[in-house]
Amino acid sequence: MYRNKREVIKSYILLVLIITSILQVGILYDYQNRGLPISFFIQLFGKSILAGSQTEVLAREQFFAPYRVSVSNGDEGHWLVDHNTDSYKKLWDEAQFYLKSIISSKHTGQTLPSEEWQNLVIKKSFLIEFKSGIRSELLRWFLQVSSAQQAEPQDLYKLLLVPAPDQMEIYILDQFGVKEYAVAYRKGGLVPDSYQALISKFEQDKDSDKKVYSMTEELGLSSRFPISPDILCVVRGPKLREYPGISYSVPQELLAEDVDDIGQSILGADKNSYDNYIDSTGTKVFKNLNNMYRIYPDGFLEYKYISGSDSSDRGELTAAFMKTGAFMNNIIKLLSNSKARIYLSSVEAGPVSYRFVFDYKVGEIPVSLDYSAKGKDGEALRNAIVIEANRQRVLSARAMLKEFEQTREVHSYNVNIGDLIKGTGINFNDIKIQEMGISYLVNSDAGSGVKPVWAIERPGSPSIFVQLKNEKGE
């Protein structure tokens, strides 16, 4: 009997050891969310954390989109294609098809010198632009192409579709120059007449002259000065064009009085594993052994992985992007009431991590941030969201969270490029101009009736912002 009792006690001890072993394995498996062991089980059954495949789908849909799509009639007429239109969806769909054809087949493109780009963009064509180059491995991931081909573009920056009578001529601008491809027209897709019809739609629009642009190449500027040849500018037709204003504010979820409510918005079910407090400046701090979030009263969010130095290498870009995508999902939920969309602005590879930069766009107008010093490090903030991540985790994030909406008031502004440049003191010999265009400037806690400005982007230097003048010249 005494032996039986001993065996029973041993069985109970063994059972407890097995359970604690399983818990320890669970903790080790998911040690990013160290806290109560039950969080491991919550993740298995909880609905707030997305399954990997869902994250992939969302990341592709949300972030694989052009920065801008424009149409050229080959006769000094260029028009922007609104992302909410059927024309945009058709063109982007076609572009993805041709891109996939190029990188998944054995097409060997012909390499042309970079200077050839300026002659190509003024042809009758459709230009799909990204804010900066998309690296080939990320492009393959976006397009769900598994194998790499020798001829694939290394860094997709801009894509030009030039419909020819028998095939589509495709030109890709990447960091090495211009690559030319020829692909048969897609079966069931747009044909040359359809592309011409798209162009005619813009030419014959009743407000065509109020929406038409010229390119810097057509003005002879890019051949004489260090200015990109494909910058759209207003030189013809009415100088005054209408733009709405915007208002922006801190998301309501971040203004909750109860810190727990803010924690719920940012951390979801994991909030219980964090300690939280409000510091002397009103900043809400959420901290556990590995992670720290700071949410400032103006909507600035700072995240750091604080568990010592992360010795893991940066790993594959796509793995790091998946981690970033999961992090971004929570941010996007916070900004669900905002009328601005978030787009992937740039991807840079560092020695131990990748840097993903995202920005806002309201309608077709990008939002430029200009904060001189933000957060603990006091670094300038010129992009909406900047995330450093490797294959295992997000290492740090800096995000200015704002909700945007367009105001009903619309004003006319003089956007003739000559009038805009006048008075800026810009010497075209001295500065390199990458891009110019209308933008909304955000540099304060909240703004109402914010008017657009003219932004001049320079590689490696802060942008220059020029005030627009209305019809009265004010």
Add this chain to the structure above:
Amino acid sequence: MAKKISFLVLVLAFVVTFSLPVLAAPGDSPVANETTGEVADVGGAPNAGESTISKEPEGTATQNPSTEAQAAESKTASIALDKIVSGGSIETTDQFLVTITRPEGDENTFKKSYVICGISDEKDIEVRLAIYNQANGLYEDFVTTDGVSSWDAESLFTKEILLGEGANKIKIVAYKKSEADNLKVGVNAQVNVFTVTLLKEGIKDKILNGVLKITEVFEGILPQK
């Protein structure tokens, strides 16, 4: 006989009377500049090719001598500039004041709307635009679509014009405003001439279709009467 003599005298008087305005001497009554309205002295009979000037406005009482001198200088400067702008035989220069990025040279186009573009690194530069009038062999002010034929060239300028069919011989004059009273072509006044030819749409289609006759090319280039 008496009738003949009286008739001759009458004819002579007639000729003398109508010749008097033509023979106005220097220092005669002041006349106004039709564009500025300023009152200035005339420096001699107007020559063929110079911009016309109108009568003095009423009520121009005696003025301060320094203002008169300034006005006279301004008038002289204006005439000198008009001469450079309108003159059919003025030599062209390098682009030392303004870099004209468009047009870069003579060109053909099918588009009636044309954009002139240029950049100036210097301050105090004005640009004036003129177009050749074949009828009188002179250049006349060419008004852009925003209603001006001259503008300050500070940094970048872009101006839209509407071309006439055929050859449009365009003159672009850039000069230093502060030295307008002493303009010298090639020193402080830059002159450039370009020919932008507006081709007929029909020719464009025929070129595209590969059907083009030499005569039709010339018909498209030369202005139609």
